[in-house]
Amino acid sequence: EPEVTQTPSHQVTQMGQEVILRCVPISNHLYFYWYRQILGQKVEFLVSFYNNEISEKSEIFDDQFSVERPDGSNFTLKIRSTKLEDSAMYFCASNGQGVRETQYFGPGTRLLVL
Amino acid sequence: AQSVTQPDIHITVSEGASLELRCNYSYGATPYLFWYVQSPGQGLQLLLKYFSGDTLVQGIKGFEAEFKRSQSSFNLRKPSVHWSDAAEYFCAVGSYSGNTPLVFGKGTRLSVIA
Numbered sequence: 001e002p003e004v005t006q007t008p009s010h011q012v013t014q015m016g017q018e019v020i021l022r023c024v025p026i027s028n029h030l031y032f033y034w035y036r037q038i039l040g041q042k043v044e045f046l047v048s049f050y051n052n053e054i055s056e057k058s059e060i061f062d063d064q065f066s067v068e069r070p071d072g073s074n075f076t077l078k079i080r081s082t083k084l085e086d087s088a089m090y091f092c093a094s095n096g097q098g099v100r101e102t103q104y105f106g107p108g109t110r111l112l113v114l
Numbered sequence: 115a116q117s118v119t120q121p122d123i124h125i126t127v128s129e130g131a132s133l134e135l136r137c138n139y140s141y142g143a144t145p146y147l148f149w150y151v152q153s154p155g156q157g158l159q160l161l162l163k164y165f166s167g168d169t170l171v172q173g174i175k176g177f178e179a180e181f182k183r184s185q186s187s188f189n190l191r192k193p194s195v196h197w198s199d200a201a202e203y204f205c206a207v208g209s210y211s212g213n214t215p216l217v218f219g220k221g222t223r224l225s226v227i228a
């Protein structure tokens with residue numbers, strides 16, 4: 001069964017450093033998402049991406065964040081200058097084109113900013 | 115504004131007992147409702163979803179959920195809980211048209227005792 005994959009599974013970084021989180025969505029999917037979950041809190045939407053551009057973003061997704069689909073398979077989230085409060089689990093999700101499509105989630109990347 | 119409320123933060127049940135996890139939603143359009151499960155350190159696995167038709171939907175692992183429009187609820191049930199069901203359960207709502215961000219509840223943590 002196809003699945004969304006994410007790398008790395010864990011990342012530890014120093015405050016102010018740049019991090020890139022990587023995702024490989026399900027191959028025939030066209031809509032991609034990033035969500036985050038701060039420890040003990042609910043899953044929150046960050047950004048959605050379709051047709052090589054951002055289709056929607058939340059208030060959390062400020063200028064420190066960017067997304068890119070550098071090739072036909074990867075979907076990345078970059079945090080330019082990490083802050084302590086960026087520590088969270090980051091989930092990538094994807095779904096196909098059409099109504100009532102289900103979003104499938106990857107296993108997540110746990111980011112710890114020190 | 116769209117929102118999901120899961121009133122129970124933590125529930126403990128005995129193995130073999132029945133389970134009901136509550137979910138109430140607020141959504142301006144026709145909702146597309148989901149239950150996801152997250153085991154410790156793992157990603158989000160889809161248990162079941164509802165968008166139309168029969169208001170009682172069956173999912174994986176013996177779970178079912180009932181949509182009640184009049185109560186804006188989508189409660190998750192299981193007749194007999196197994197120790198392996200211990201996890202965090204998230205209710206989420208999305209647009210009927212799909213391809214939009216999901217709004218998650220804060221989750222209910224399920225503990226199972228012998």
